[in-house]
Amino acid sequence: MARAATRLRDAQLRVTAQRMAVLAAVEDLPGHPEVEAIRARAQQVTGQLSLQATYNVLRVLTEAGMIRCTQIAGLPARYEPERNDNHHHFVCRLCGDIIDVECVVGAAPCLEGNLPASYRVDEAAVTFWGTCERCAAQRS
Ligand SMILES: [Zn+2]
Ligand SMILES: [Zn+2]
Incomplete structure (x- = not known):
């Protein structure tokens, strides 16, 4: 406190x-x-x-x-x-758990929005959806 x-x-x-x-x-x-x-x-x-x-x-x-x-x-x-690291999130479709995913780096042309020059992007949010480790283990 x-x-x-x-x-x-x-x-x-x-x-x-x-x-x-x-x-x-x-x-x-x-x-x-x-x-x-x-x-x-x-x-x-x-x-x-x-x-x-x-x-x-x-x-x-x-x-x-x-x-x-x-x-x-x-x-x-x-x-x-807030850690100012611009990280993304993974969401488990089964249990709803959310975990952090490092900022996406490297060649990812789809992250460069194809926008007119007058548009300014200040944030790009990526959400990964799938099955978490625990739920995957329970299913198999
Ligand atoms: Zn899960
Ligand atoms: Zn987070």
Whole structure:
């Protein structure tokens, strides 16, 4: 929590109990938690925290570049600490587990969007879908 307070100050954000608790929750929870898991964790510190308040804090922290929000079609938003590594995600179709995939590098012409010159790309998100190790093992 003390670390969360320092990080908020460094990001020029007002330090509040809710922001500290939500930031610490995103940093402490494993994987890519959904808002409900973050809220449950943060509430252990703040007491009652509404879903709307949780979303509000998550938005502030995301806009400040402290956490990353990943929106994958058909799934609730997921959060994780921002590492500025532009990594991608693998989603298991069976259990819904999400794991990080290193940034795609090398020759990948399909990643260079064929857009008119006046369009600026600032983000390209790749989602890999398939079967995770655990589910594959259960099936065989
Ligand atoms: Zn799986
Ligand atoms: Zn990730």
